[in-house]
Amino acid sequence: MSKESLNRIRAVSSKELKEILRSPLFLLLAHFVPIALFLVFGFGLSLDVENIPTALLDMDRTQASRELINGLVKTKYFRLQEEGTDNHQLINLLKRGKIRLAIIIPPQFRKRLYQDRASPIQVLIDGTYPYRGLVIKNYVAAYLTSFNLKLTRDWLNRRGMTSLNLQPIELETRFLYNPSLVSSYALVPGLLVVILMMNPAIMAALAIVKEKDYGTIYTIYSSPITRWEFLLGKVIPYYGLNFINVLVLFLLSIILFQVPFKGSLALLLLGSVIYIFTTTGMGLVVSAFTRSMVAAQIVTIIITIIPSFLYSGLLMPVSNLGRAGEIEAHLFPAMYYMKIVQGTYSKVIGLKEMGTNYLVVLAYGVALFCLGLVLFKKREG
Amino acid sequence: MRLLFFLKKEALQFLRDKAIFLFVLYAFTLDVYIAGNGFILTLKNGGMGLFDLDRTVMSREITQRIREPYFHWEEEIGSSQETLRLLDQGKILGALTVPPNFQKRLYQGRTVSLQLLLDGTQITSSTLASAYIAQITGDYGQKFAMKYHGISSSTLAHMPQVDGRTRVLFNPNLEDPYFTALDELFMVVTMISIILSATALVRERDYGTLEQLLVSPIKPRQIIQAKILFTIITLMAASQITLFLVIKGAFGVPMEGSYLLFMGVTALYIFSCCGIGLLIATLAQRLGQIGLLTILFLAPILFLSGGWVPTEAMPRWMVPLTYLSPLKYYTDLGLGIYLRGETLSLAWREILAMAAVGSGYFLCGLVRFRKIYR
Structure with missing residues (x-):
């Protein structure tokens, strides 16, 4: 140069x-x-899916239904935003984007549960944001699994089958480079x-x-x-x-x-x-x-x-x-x-x-x- | 009449600059297509490494359940150093280690741990991957435990269980393009309308042609009107192309709500963005400052809209700020009307709020504009 x-x-x-x-x-x-x-x-x-605004329609109003919901909204993932009065109202809230999750507990939820059979509840998820929808779906599924595990354990206890190991496989998850994610x-x-x-x-x-x-x-x-x-x-x-x-x-x-x-x-x-x-x-x-x-x-x-x-x-x-x-x-x-x-x-x-x-x-x-x-x-x- | 002539002048100016015309066209077609096709937020086909020290029927069974569409096994790993190396290079999302004597110890009724190592720099994928794999292994373990303890499936059917019947509304299969393509359209509309209106106004001043306009019979008010009207018309036309060609055509996203309502809201939104463009035009002294100023406004507007980053996940002090982003209302309304079938009777509050915020920017811009150009 x-x-x-x-x-x-x-x-x-x-x-x-x-x-x-x-x-x-x-x-x-x-x-x-x-x-x-x-x-x-x-x-x-932040991409964390937390504080998901949730609405509840509890038509059973028993201790069992309360327990199910309280356990869910106690986690940091869900926040109880609204107690609905009917289905139509919940759908409108979802349409307006005011809530992302609605849980409907039908009447006789508790009765069915204690007649020892599957007791259905309805879970409605807003799919507008696919990633968030998927995470919500997973959270709800994981919560219900652990809730059911507790029910199973109680049921077995009542029949004298105590201290059974129902979860023999544990998963230890570690996030490398960023342990607390x-x-x-x-x-x-x-x-x-x-x-x-x-x-x-x-x-x-x-x-x-x-x-x-x-x-x-x-x-x-x-x-x-x-x-x-x-x-x-x-x-x-x-x-x-x-x-x-x-x-x-x-x-x-x-x-x-x-x-x-x-x-x-x-x-x-x-x-x-x-x-x-x-x-x-x-x-x-x-x-x-x-x-x-x-x-x-x-x-x-x-x-x-x-x-x-x-x-x-x-x-x-x-x-x-x-x-x-x-x-x-x-x-x-x-x-x-x-x-x-x-x-x-x-x-x-x-x-x-x-x-x-x-x-x-x-x-x-x-x-x-x-x-x-x-x-x-x-x-x- | 004067307004029409002025509109024609703006249109000619826009069409004659081929670079602008072509790139705006690109933004409204290919760009939205690539985003809808390419930006996948859900976990698809995450590459996993397997370090199986057990090599038994059960270890194989459990790893076979971790599969498409969420995962695929990328590598068989022979040592823990190799696991780290593969993660370092970003070749795999995570690795599962099955300890030796996995099957043997399960049959002894003991608890065994599987190790899952995930890449923490990939927040979204790792979050989903850990949830899925926990579900898969937990489920497998529980089924094994029931069998092991001699609890038959007929007994299982009589246990109390909550059966969560999950329904995903508005996008039942959680298809990514439904959201990504629409959201991309909203962002492109924002981006182009702000910068087009801002440059349209500063241009005349920078080139000295404003003097000519001010002494011509056209009123300053009409200059602004024409430029904003031109931006609205252009972008409405461009959005039609995206809606019909890309969103409906290529991705087949069904329109649940009213098309007219959607377009009405879009027009109102573009007007709001022109307000921001007007404001930027009054802040810039020269044409060369428009780009940086636009980024300064645009990035927070995109970010606070709740499209990419959920509002719920923002720090609490930031949430009130989201109400200042007109895109927040447009994202809510656009997705609401298009995907969730929101009607005017449900949406009017947001529409009013968007109009209020948009007019706010517009008035700020107008007041400053008057000060400068009079």
């Missing part, structure tokens, strides 16, 4: 940096947006992936198109600067600003959210630097092929927000996605960086296990930069 070349890159970079610094609102947003998102999502992003331990680091995708991309998306829109691009067209010097000079300030964001988000995650960081900081930072290089590249490509700032921003928002949330492995592991989702996940750099983030935060694995992820993100970034070069022409057309 010649000295002139370096000088030109420096000139473009310092011009870009000055523009950013002299637009206080943009600068504020560049750092404030990631932090604000991190705080909002970090505190509230705290949502934030898994989700807060994952937010780095989402935020560091949106922010650099949307900032860099303006880099070139801004000049096209305001017409200042013609000075570039007529200057001796080459295309790659121009592009590189343009994006360097955005790397810098977003690297500050990486550090701030990392510190917030361990200090404010108290997420244990067990792995190597150097590996995380290396991965993050490569990742922001790549996501900046996404913005750069958009900036090179669009003609107006309006288009650049709309396109970037469409291609970053939703894929980074849905297909990065943040809410759902990629292996569990359907075919179309899995393809989309592999096409986006977010998934690979997610593996690096999880690998350094909680799994404590090294370059040997994660090396390919670094390479994929890097290759992605280089490819994007080259694509930007191809798309950005130093002439009209």
Whole structure:
């Protein structure tokens, strides 16, 4: 690289940096947006299905029916929201989304139970949110199993068959990396992936198109600067600003959210630097092929927000996605960086296990930069 | 008449920027299709590793019950180090260890423990997997115990049992696309309507064409009206494509409620989003700030809507904030009308609330807009 070349890159970079610094609102947003998102999502992003609003219609009103219900709503999973008066009312509550579960205990529930036969109750679950519906179904089934086990034990006791081992198989479940299954331990680091995708991309998306829109691009067209010097000079300030964001988000995650960081900081930072290089590249490509700032921003928002949330492995592991989702996940750099983030935060694995992820993100970034070069022409057309 | 001309100008501007047109079209078609097809929240085919130290009929029986559609056995594991390695690499969701003498000890009437190790970084899958496997092993154990203690199935039929007859309403098979495709449509509508309306308003100022408009016979009020009307018309048309082509066409999600009510609520919602767009337009000084400002507003709106993250699971102080997200009402109403067949007589409270919140944003935007543009 010649000295002139370096000088030109420096000139473009310092011009870009000055523009950013002299637009206080943009600068504020560049750092404030990631932090604000991190705080909002970090505190509230939880997928736990708890406090499920439940309605009850007890037409039996005996001690047995009370016992069944009390045991259920005593757990942290269910919350008794309403005592219904008739079926129709329960269905309307479900339709309005006010409750997610309704339990109907018919008259003579207790009588049937003590005539030693199966006594039916009706359980209505709102299936609008499939994951929540499934979890509720499982919770209710597990609760009824344990309730029935108690009934069986009592029945056997009354017939003199005491102290039988009715549950000879135990299941010891351990959650590796996150023993108490705290949502934030898994989700807060994952937010780095989402935020560091949106922010650099949307900032860099303006880099070139801004000049096209305001017409200042013609000075570039007529200057001796080459295309790659121009592009590189343009994006360097955005790397810098977003690297500050990486550090701030990392510190917030361990200090404010108290997420244990067990792995190597150097590996995380290396991965993050490569990742922001790549996501900046996404913005750069958009900036090179669009003609107006309006288009650049709309396109970037469409291609970053939703894929980074849905297909990065943040809410759902990629292996569990359907075919179309899995393809989309592999096409986006977010998934690979997610593996690096999880690998350094909680799994404590090294370059040997994660090396390919670094390479994929890097290759992605280089490819994007080259694509930007191809798309950005130093002439009209 | 002037309004019509202005609408035509907006439409031409929209259609002539091919990048905007194509990506908006993508968002309303392929994007919703991929989300509906690809985003599965329920556990499907979770890869499990098996470390069987017993290798008897019973250990085989119990592992055979852990199967599709929820699980498949990905690997036979030979050591506990291998278990950890596979989990580290993310090759498996979890591993089940059957201890030696599993069958022998059961026949001695003793209690045996199976070890289940799950990947705690994958919250949703692991939660479901642990519930399913606990159910399967518990059930198997109980059946064995009954047989072991000589309690026959005819005796079992006479024991007191609560028979929970579970019915899942509105989406009986818990099909993911019912929810994911609709929710994705709601999010795309939000995203595009906010950014389209925000950029439409700032654009004129940034390019200096606002001066021309202000000296023309068209009134400032009409400029806003036309731009918002254009956003509403465009997005209503685009939602039709998604509804008929993707949601009904590709996924076959049945519409339970009134189509007219659904579209009416959608129009009202897009109007609310334009209010937020208007607000953003007044906060931005230049066109280049719209993107970051939109993300700043959009992300909390999406997040607080209760679509991805259940409101019940949020911290208590955050719950009141969800009422500020117009998407919360639209998600409730949209899913309610489409999937649960909610009627106007059930939904009117939410509709009013959404209108109130939307008008609130709109008024804020309008007041600020007047200040700046007069």
